[in-house]
Amino acid sequence: MLAFRRTTRWRTRAASALAAGAAFFAPWAAAGADSVEAFLDRHWDHPLAPQGPPPATFSERAASFDPADCAACHPARHRQWRESRHAHAMGPGVLGQLRAMPPRRAESCLRCHAPLGEQRQSLARALGWPRADDAAPLPGYVPADLHARGLACPACHVREHTRYGPPAQNRLPSAQAPHDGFVAQPAYRDSRFCRSCHQFAPDGRRLNGKLLENTYEQWRQSRYADAGVSCQDCHMPGQSHRWPGIHEPDMVRRAVQSRLAQRRGADRWHVTGKITNAGAGHKLPTYLTAQLWAELVLLDGDDAVATLARQPIGWKADLSLRNEAFDTRLAPDGTVTLSAALDPARARDRRAALRLRVAPQEFYERFFAARLENGGLPVRARRDLARALDAAKSTRFTLTLKTVALGMADGRP
Numbered sequence: 469m470l471a472f473r474r475t476t477r478w479r480t481r482a483a484s485a486l487a488a489g490a491a492f493f494a495p496w497a498a499a500g501a502d503s504v505e506a507f508l509d510r511h512w513d514h515p516l517a518p519q520g521p522p523p524a525t526f527s528e529r530a531a532s533f534d535p536a537d538c539a540a541c542h543p544a545r546h547r548q549w550r551e552s553r554h555a556h557a558m559g560p561g562v563l564g565q566l567r568a569m570p571p572r573r574a575e576s577c578l579r580c581h582a583p584l585g586e587q588r589q590s591l592a593r594a595l596g597w598p599r600a601d602d603a604a605p606l607p608g609y610v611p612a613d614l615h616a617r618g619l620a621c622p623a624c625h626v627r628e629h630t631r632y633g634p635p636a637q638n639r640l641p642s643a644q645a646p647h648d649g650f651v652a653q654p655a656y657r658d659s660r661f662c663r664s665c666h667q668f669a670p671d672g673r674r675l676n677g678k679l680l681e682n683t684y685e686q687w688r689q690s691r692y693a694d695a696g697v698s699c700q701d702c703h704m705p706g707q708s709h710r711w712p713g714i715h716e717p718d719m720v721r722r723a724v725q726s727r728l729a730q731r732r733g734a735d736r737w738h739v740t741g742k743i744t745n746a747g748a749g750h751k752l753p754t755y756l757t758a759q760l761w762a763e764l765v766l767l768d769g770d771d772a773v774a775t776l777a778r779q780p781i782g783w784k785a786d787l788s789l790r791n792e793a794f795d796t797r798l799a800p801d802g803t804v805t806l807s808a809a810l811d812p813a814r815a816r817d818r819r820a821a822l823r824l825r826v827a828p829q830e831f832y833e834r835f836f837a838a839r840l841e842n843g844g845l846p847v848r849a850r851r852d853l854a855r856a857l858d859a860a861k862s863t864r865f866t867l868t869l870k871t872v873a874l875g876m877a878d879g880r881p
């Protein structure tokens with residue numbers, strides 16, 4: 469169970485927020501699991517409606533939905549968020565596709581990539597969508613490119629101009645209480661907060677019976693859920709807004725534990741490497757967009773002169789998402805073992821290394837390349853997808869987990 473300090477100040481909010489439902493204002497100290505569900509149902513009630521005019525008492529900056537304005541008073545959160553994938557959730561790979569889609573279909577993507585009603589409005593204007601009210605001017609609190617800010621601060625924190633956040637841990641000086649303070653909600657410390665976008669519903673798309681996106685359920689079935697270790701505990705330590713994941717070498721290093729051992733056989737050197745998912749609270753990787761390869765290589769100096777063994781860790785499908793090639797993802801505490809036997813003469817004066825190669829966007833590399841090859845795209849969509857393809861390829865990296873000087877343990881080969 470989570471423990472909260474009872475220090476939250478309750479401020480009366482504008483009538484518009486009260487009209488949104490008294491249930492929001494039940495004291496959080498008495499809040500049980502059901503009130504978290506009730507809050508989240510309303511919070512992520514897609515498509516999110518535009519929020520209407522801000523209270524007259526708000527300054528222009530306090531009313532603004534531009535993350536750069538939140539930054540004036542929450543600079544650390546803004547700095548972290550700006551470096552996160554959430555801030556880039558409307559990058560060229562997404563926008564390039566939206567440009568080539570009818571509005572109805574494009575809207576279905578916004579739910580996770582740019583969920584605010586005001587983001588739909590700014591996107592509709594930017595892309596010249598034909599509905600009559602799509603040409604209407606944007607409200608003053610909405611910057612013209614709000615859609616391009618991706619998963620922006622207000623998407624997670626603001627409804628009807630009321631700020632919602634976790635029960636306060638680091639109290640900010642609130643002399644002027646710029647946006648009428650905030651409403652504390654334990655839901656922000658709960659894994660279910662992330663479920664809305666990181667879990668498909670049971671009737672969502674499947675491959676070989678398995679939901680394409682199933683992260684929350686993988687977590688729920690893991691020992692981490694039993695131990696009360698939430699998504700936020702691993703992905704937002706100290707409430708950080710960086711959300712590191714598979715794109716970050718340090719985070720992947722934290723996900724794995726590895727061993728590399730050797731032993732002398734009758735006439736061969738045996739090398740065995742093991743990699744365990746010891747630190748991801750779900751499968752490694754969690755879905756089919758990333759691909760990893762575990763490798764045992766022979767080193768001469770620092771150069772890899774041969775690959776002794778190699779195994780994919782991932783869930784691979786063709787671009788139609790109908791045919792599975794393999795599913796070798798590591799469930800929490802799952803292990804992959806690689807082994808090789810060498811001629812002692814080949815091992816002499818050499819080292820072996822256990823490596824992990826990571827392609828965080830392997831599926832998208834293939835997908836963007838195919839879209840570009842097929843042609844028939846508007847010019848700007850083409851340009852965006854070409855940039856997205858380069859960006860996807862450049863996310864690849866290799867981690868060396870362990871090295872061992874061959875023969876040193878048992879005498880020279």
Ligand code: HEC
Binds near residue numbers: 540542632635638649
């Ligand atoms: C002019 C300064 C200012 C601006 C601009 C501002 N905030 Fe705040 N914010 C504060 C202060 C001060 C507090 C602490 C209020 C309190 O303790 O009652 C706060 C509290 C919060 C909280 C609650 C923190 C917690 O501990 O749960 C959230 C969430 C929040 N702001 C989000 C935002 C977002 C999102 C934006 C931009 C859309 C924003 N704020 C813009 C000053 C500001």
Ligand code: HEC
Binds near residue numbers: 559579661666699700
């Ligand atoms: C409104 C939808 C939404 C919510 C809510 C949300 N996310 Fe995300 N998240 C996304 C999208 C979309 C991306 C991918 C952005 C991109 O790369 O274009 C993402 C990316 C991530 C990544 C980076 C993954 C990588 O590939 O490196 C992590 C980690 C993550 N989210 C964790 C969380 C956690 C933890 C929470 C809950 C506190 C959360 N998210 C809530 C939509 C959401």
Ligand code: HEC
Binds near residue numbers: 566573757
């Ligand atoms: C249920 C939430 C959800 C919906 C709906 C959704 N996405 Fe995503 N999307 C994600 C998450 C989470 C990621 C990050 C993980 C990954 O790389 O697959 C992502 C990643 C992506 C990426 C790769 C990262 C990037 O920024 O280039 C693209 C492209 C993308 N989505 C396009 C779309 C399009 C187009 C639609 C609508 C047809 C869509 N998505 C609908 C959640 C969603």
Ligand code: HEC
Binds near residue numbers: 624638704
């Ligand atoms: C994906 C949803 C999401 C987005 C986007 C997001 N936040 Fe948060 N924010 C959270 C969650 C979840 C917490 C609670 C984390 C915890 O307590 O472990 C939080 C906590 C906070 C807090 C309270 C902690 C503190 O610093 O006092 C503030 C303030 C805040 N966010 C401001 C912002 C600002 C400003 C932005 C944009 C630059 C932003 N958030 C973007 C989900 C989000």
Ligand code: HEC
Binds near residue numbers: 712
């Ligand atoms: C015990 C710590 C831990 C917990 C709990 C945890 N994660 Fe992760 N997560 C990681 C690590 C480490 C990685 C990097 C390795 C990887 O990609 O699996 C990661 C990666 C990710 C990624 C990147 C995509 C990918 O292919 O793996 C997403 C998205 C993500 N986590 C979301 C979540 C969500 C949502 C929750 C809660 C339902 C959650 N995580 C719970 C540690 C954790």
